[in-house]
Amino acid sequence: MSQAAREDRRQELVRAAYSQIAERGFEGLRTREVAAGVGVNIATLHYYFPTKEALIRGVVEHAMGRFRTTLAPHGSPADQLRNHLRAVRKLLREEPGLGLVLGELNLRSARDPAIAGIMRQTYDAWHQTLRGLLRRAVKEGHLPPEIDTDEVAALVVAALTAMTLPTLSSSPRTDQALRQLERWLGVSTPRAKKGNGVPPASD
Amino acid sequence: MSQAAREDRRQELVRAAYSQIAERGFEGLRTREVAAGVGVNIATLHYYFPTKEALIRGVVEHAMGRFRTTLAPHGSPADQLRNHLRAVRKLLREEPGLGLVLGELNLRSARDPAIAGIMRQTYDAWHQTLRGLLRRAVKEGHLPPEIDTDEVAALVVAALTAMTLPTLSSSPRTDQALRQLERWLGVSTPRAKKGNGVPPASD
């Protein structure tokens, strides 16, 4: 049990640090506050995480893990695409702190190779999963074979990532952007459909 | 001259602070370093900017001003759209620090109403300019009339904003995403064209 209890406490500390970052940003992350949030002494925190950096690495993994549920392998590729878009949107709306933490991590990755590695890895996996879905959608005839699945996947990742930024996520515009994306991908719910995109070769 | 010299010095300090944020983030912005970067004493900085916050506000305006050149009112709406997409991309590639600073400001806006106001205002103006361009493109028959210009504008803003994040901007994927956007908008350079997107009403 000591092993499990140890892991529990680590989780407690990580979650407290996560909340701190969501509330006050990296700028405002104080080890003392994290310890106080769990109700332990500051030295206890350093007993589990030798440095502040180690604690942050714990937060990175925790935050990334929150996205594991957004890709459910049910239904057709088109269904999976639509469900993924909506699951991410829902997750970010229900847990606004997640977007903030992700944004902070994203920025820090410019200066911290360790975090950059984790982020890069996560984004790569995401991109490839999307590309796989798109390819299968093409194979099933749901998307025209001329599209570059790599580029479309990149656009989807970019649009969803932009949702994590506070200025955009708090505005109804993000929903609009994703709705438009659904239309161009041909996965929007029929009754909500309005225009389907650009006709091929208009000039 | 005293008036102009005074403004010069303020600019020097703001630019130094801007560089600091780009290099070390908000987290690592130190007034001493800013002063040292210009070669003046810390008290001199406080003479021009009473508080650190005042200095940051200066940085916000400076950063936002960098985007004023990306919307040139020449050519057809389609030309302007294409040129805008490419100008933003070019600006962010040539000046990587700008993306970082923008990202930092974006995050800070979640906690700082003053910055949030400026950002919101800037994004709104941007969105509306894009929507205007799209509407004129529709009027000229370059885009089909069924598209929701508001939603497309939102998607463009989201995609370009995502470019400011380090993890994405450093990857060739961002270029891919924007290329795909150009195709769907029907403004991509002909010889670079590959697939044009989703045919209308594929089901």
Place this chain on the structure above:
DNA sequence: CCGATTCAATCAAGTGTTTAATTGACCGCT
């Protein structure tokens, strides 16, 4: 000489991290 600028020195309030000590459960030994 005078007001605008600049500076060295200093301050109070934190900052992450470490140290030395305490607690209590668990162990083999008598």
Place this chain on the structure above:
DNA sequence: AGCGGTCAATTAAACACTTGATTGAATCGG
């Protein structure tokens, strides 16, 4: 059962250093 010993877990107290901000004297152009 009683006893010392070990060990993980926790703590109060400080350490060494940094931070934004202030001050009073010095400097310089007009």
